Amino acid sequence: MSFTTISFLTFCIVFFAGHALLRGRARGVFLLLASCYFYGSWDVRFLLLLLTSVVVDYNVGLWLAKTEGRRRRLVLGISLAFNLGVLGFFKYAEFFAESAADLLTRLGWAVPAPTLDIVLPVGISFYTFQTLAYTVNVYRGRLEPCRNLLDFALYVMFFPQLVAGPIERPERLLPQMVAISREPWRPNGSGIALIAIGLFKKLALADGVHAYVSPLSAPDAAYPAALWFATYAFAFQIYWDFSAYSDIAIGVARLLGVELMTNFRAPYAASGPSDFWRRWHISLSEWLRDYLYVPLGGNRDGTWRTYRNLFLTMLIGGLWHGAAWHFVLWGAYHGLLLIAARALAGRIPWALPSWAKPLRVLAFFHLTCLGWALFRAPTLSACLLAWKKLLLFDGLELGPWLQHLGEVRELRPIAAWFATFVAAWLLQLARPESSKELAERLWRWPALPRVLAVASLAYIAMLLAPLDPPDFIYFRF
Amino acid sequence: MWSALLLRGLLPVALTLGLLGFVDRAIGRFEKGGPYREEIPRPLAAVRRAPAASHVVLGCSTSNWFAGALRRGWRLGSGDVVDAHMSDCLQACTMAEARHLADLGRHFQTATFGVNAFEYCEAYRERRSMQEVELMPFEHSLELARVYWHSEDPLRYAGGWLMNHVSTVYGNTMWLQHHTRKLWFGNEGLDARWFRREPPPARGRRESFLCDYAKADRDFGLAATRGALRALEVLADRVQLVVLPDKQNSGDTPEARAARELFAREHRELAAEFQRVELIDLLDPALTQRALFRDGAHLNQKGVKLASQSLAKRLPAVARREGEMAPAPEATP
Numbered sequence: 001m002s003f004t005t006i007s008f009l010t011f012c013i014v015f016f017a018g019h020a021l022l023r024g025r026a027r028g029v030f031l032l033l034a035s036c037y038f039y040g041s042w043d044v045r046f047l048l049l050l051l052t053s054v055v056v057d058y059n060v061g062l063w064l065a066k067t068e069g070r071r072r073r074l075v076l077g078i079s080l081a082f083n084l085g086v087l088g089f090f091k092y093a094e095f096f097a098e099s100a101a102d103l104l105t106r107l108g109w110a111v112p113a114p115t116l117d118i119v120l121p122v123g124i125s126f127y128t129f130q131t132l133a134y135t136v137n138v139y140r141g142r143l144e145p146c147r148n149l150l151d152f153a154l155y156v157m158f159f160p161q162l163v164a165g166p167i168e169r170p171e172r173l174l175p176q177m178v179a180i181s182r183e184p185w186r187p188n189g190s191g192i193a194l195i196a197i198g199l200f201k202k203l204a205l206a207d208g209v210h211a212y213v214s215p216l217s218a219p220d221a222a223y224p225a226a227l228w229f230a231t232y233a234f235a236f237q238i239y240w241d242f243s244a245y246s247d248i249a250i251g252v253a254r255l256l257g258v259e260l261m262t263n264f265r266a267p268y269a270a271s272g273p274s275d276f277w278r279r280w281h282i283s284l285s286e287w288l289r290d291y292l293y294v295p296l297g298g299n300r301d302g303t304w305r306t307y308r309n310l311f312l313t314m315l316i317g318g319l320w321h322g323a324a325w326h327f328v329l330w331g332a333y334h335g336l337l338l339i340a341a342r343a344l345a346g347r348i349p350w351a352l353p354s355w356a357k358p359l360r361v362l363a364f365f366h367l368t369c370l371g372w373a374l375f376r377a378p379t380l381s382a383c384l385l386a387w388k389k390l391l392l393f394d395g396l397e398l399g400p401w402l403q404h405l406g407e408v409r410e411l412r413p414i415a416a417w418f419a420t421f422v423a424a425w426l427l428q429l430a431r432p433e434s435s436k437e438l439a440e441r442l443w444r445w446p447a448l449p450r451v452l453a454v455a456s457l458a459y460i461a462m463l464l465a466p467l468d469p470p471d472f473i474y475f476r477f
Numbered sequence: 478m479w480s481a482l483l484l485r486g487l488l489p490v491a492l493t494l495g496l497l498g499f500v501d502r503a504i505g506r507f508e509k510g511g512p513y514r515e516e517i518p519r520p521l522a523a524v525r526r527a528p529a530a531s532h533v534v535l536g537c538s539t540s541n542w543f544a545g546a547l548r549r550g551w552r553l554g555s556g557d558v559v560d561a562h563m564s565d566c567l568q569a570c571t572m573a574e575a576r577h578l579a580d581l582g583r584h585f586q587t588a589t590f591g592v593n594a595f596e597y598c599e600a601y602r603e604r605r606s607m608q609e610v611e612l613m614p615f616e617h618s619l620e621l622a623r624v625y626w627h628s629e630d631p632l633r634y635a636g637g638w639l640m641n642h643v644s645t646v647y648g649n650t651m652w653l654q655h656h657t658r659k660l661w662f663g664n665e666g667l668d669a670r671w672f673r674r675e676p677p678p679a680r681g682r683r684e685s686f687l688c689d690y691a692k693a694d695r696d697f698g699l700a701a702t703r704g705a706l707r708a709l710e711v712l713a714d715r716v717q718l719v720v721l722p723d724k725q726n727s728g729d730t731p732e733a734r735a736a737r738e739l740f741a742r743e744h745r746e747l748a749a750e751f752q753r754v755e756l757i758d759l760l761d762p763a764l765t766q767r768a769l770f771r772d773g774a775h776l777n778q779k780g781v782k783l784a785s786q787s788l789a790k791r792l793p794a795v796a797r798r799e800g801e802m803a804p805a806p807e808a809t810p
Contacts, residue, residue, distance in 0.1 A: 221674065
């Protein structure tokens with residue numbers, strides 16, 4: 001049940017009616033049942049897997065509290081082995097088996113690629129990281145274990161952020177889940193504005209531009225200029241799509257009185273790779289920093305180890321997105337960008353005059369776009385071909401492409417979308433704020449323009465929605 | 478205190494809803510709102526224009542040849558049979574249309590309604606929900622809920638019902654987008670030619686309107702047909718449920734034969750639940766040939782001719798005027 005479906009609207013009407021009527025523990029139980037229904041609507045079989053994860057990590061937390069000394073590491077190992085084992089099996093088993101078969105075949109041992117046909121449970125990468133954060137924090141002694149199964153189940157299964165984040169931290173979300181059953185309901189109305197912004201971004205923008213990213217799947221057939229256009233299109237599609245999911249998740253949570261973390265803050269206004277990762281999928285980049293980069297040693301052991309840690313973190317970050325080599329390549333590319341920025345820091349006069357800052361942002365935006373081409377291309381060979389064209393080894397061929405667009409009568413929609421990309425980029429540059437901040441500002445407007453703006457955004461989203469909207473891109477991860 | 482609450486809270490909401498309602502209505506009725514919206518009043522007008530008709534044809538476009546076949550089979554005049562079939566109007570829509578006509582005070586001697594396997598593929602469409610909502614008298618809405626309950630996603634159908642009640646645009650947004658794109662950009666649809674140096678390789682014509690009559694779809698489809706038959710029994714003294722062939726389950730393969738047998742058996746059992754429903758089975762070998770279809774669901778000219786003859790042979794006798802029975806062309810099987 002995706003956020004942009006009419007089923008979700010009906011689900012919300014029924015859910016919020018029930019939530020308003022119930023009090024105390026019954027309210028928490030109702031939220032858990034609603035979350036089970038929400039998750040089960042994708043594939044009820046995987047609900048069992050999710051509930052098992054809840055029970056395992058809840059008990060590991062309690063066990064850690066009772067255990068001392070070196071045995072704590074063993075107990076933590078149970079949680080790590082279970083969570084990463086499940087994730088590894090469902091998400092990576094087929095990939096590694098195919099890659100091994102491919103490697104052996106290349107080495108001369110003809111091994112047929114196994115066909116495992118494993119179905120990926122929706123949201124597994126997100127909730128696995130969230131439960132891992134809990135057990136690791138309890139292990140580190142930074143968090144008291146949760147002693148109520150309902151509260152812990154709500155922490156893992158809270159439906160607004162269950163399938164695509166934001167990946168919340170236990171110290172932030174757990175107390176709020178405890179409060180659901182114990183404190184009065186205090187909805188934050190700005191959630192409505194966030195939901196409307198999210199619906200507009202997904203249905204009107206991301207799904208609208210969806211048809212224009214196809215050259216990245218067939219770079220051999222495309223004009224180089226068309227490939228650049230498709231790369232811009234994908235850069236904005238993935239931002240609008242994923243940030244829309246976060247906006248709606250945060251908005252629905254706000255209506256429940258729960259505050260989720262900011263996940264995006266004008267990422268295309270970033271002036272460098274570190275800045276980008278402070279703005280893009282913030283909940284994941286902070287998770288990778290705290291649970292991977294820092295334990296690897298962070299920047300504590302000298303320059304080369306810092307570079308190694310950065311590279312490994314981004315490589316695993318890439319693999320987290322999907323079990324395919326082009327995601328690994330995308331992670332490696334961002335790792336190299338981070339290393340290059342760190343290596344060049346202090347050697348290049350970054351203190352540019354203020355008028356030149358947009359140029360630096362624009363230059364980095366294009367580096368980000370090159371990364372998105374790797375992310376979107378279906379195979380490694382398509383990645384290489386796309387890069388060859390994007391780096392203009394075949395020239396740009398702008399004139400012939402524009403002439404071709406005129407002939408096939410597609411010049412006007414392409415021009416309209418290009419103007420939209422430019423406007424969206426300038427907007428991020430001029431107001432580098434998150435949707436949360438935008439919604440709060442909108443919610444402070446006088447009543448009539450506020451209601452009018454929110455209702456119009458939702459209405460326009462409905463008008464422009466496609467017949468069968470594509471799923472949110474991050475559902476695949 | 479109450480006046481302040483009204484001014485601050487409810488008034489802006491009421492004003493906004495009023496404004497959006499006005500815009501919605503203006504857009505929804507723009508150029509009458511497109512083919513699917515225009516399709517709704519057409520059969521109703523046909524029924525209004527035929528006050529003396531005693532036979533009515535309902536269903537979707539697969540039933541569009543029934544009226545002529547009935548007139549020929551029963552040797553009736555053009556005013557005796559009214560063709561009230563509606564494009565895209567599947568079983569739940571037929572149920573709504575039958576309830577609507579009954580609520581208008583119409584009653585017929587016979588109601589003829591056809592279904593084929595394609596109509597059993599559960600595919601939610603906003604425009605179909607629009608037809609159901611616009612036709613179904615509000616007091617019979619629970620009849621729709623009874624059908625929606627059997628769908629794979631009842632919340633979606635319930636949401637569609639709600640949205641079509643609050644918006645005239647929701648059910649027709651696809652047509653509006655298509656129309657607007659054509660109007661502003663001059664191109665009907667984006668294809669893969671815009672980025673390619675060479676035209677994309679030609680793909681074979683994709684067969685449309687196919688359905689494999691899968692179990693998951695049948696539960697919903699049969700519930701909808703049952704609902705339609707209930708409504709048709711209110712509308713007419715006798716109901717003729719015509720079981721029609723489709724392309725996917727035509728041909729002489731064991732799979733096609735098995736699918737046809739299952740389809741016919743389930744409809745025989747369904748018809749047996751009703752006192753005044755007669756089943757007319759057109760799944761005979763002469764009509765289940767793939768060459769007789771123009772797409773997955775619709776018969777071509779030759780197919781219609783053969784099916785009309787076949788239907789005429791199977792028609793039960795009906796009263797031409799009160800007290801007079803027309804002879805059935807041949808014995809009813």
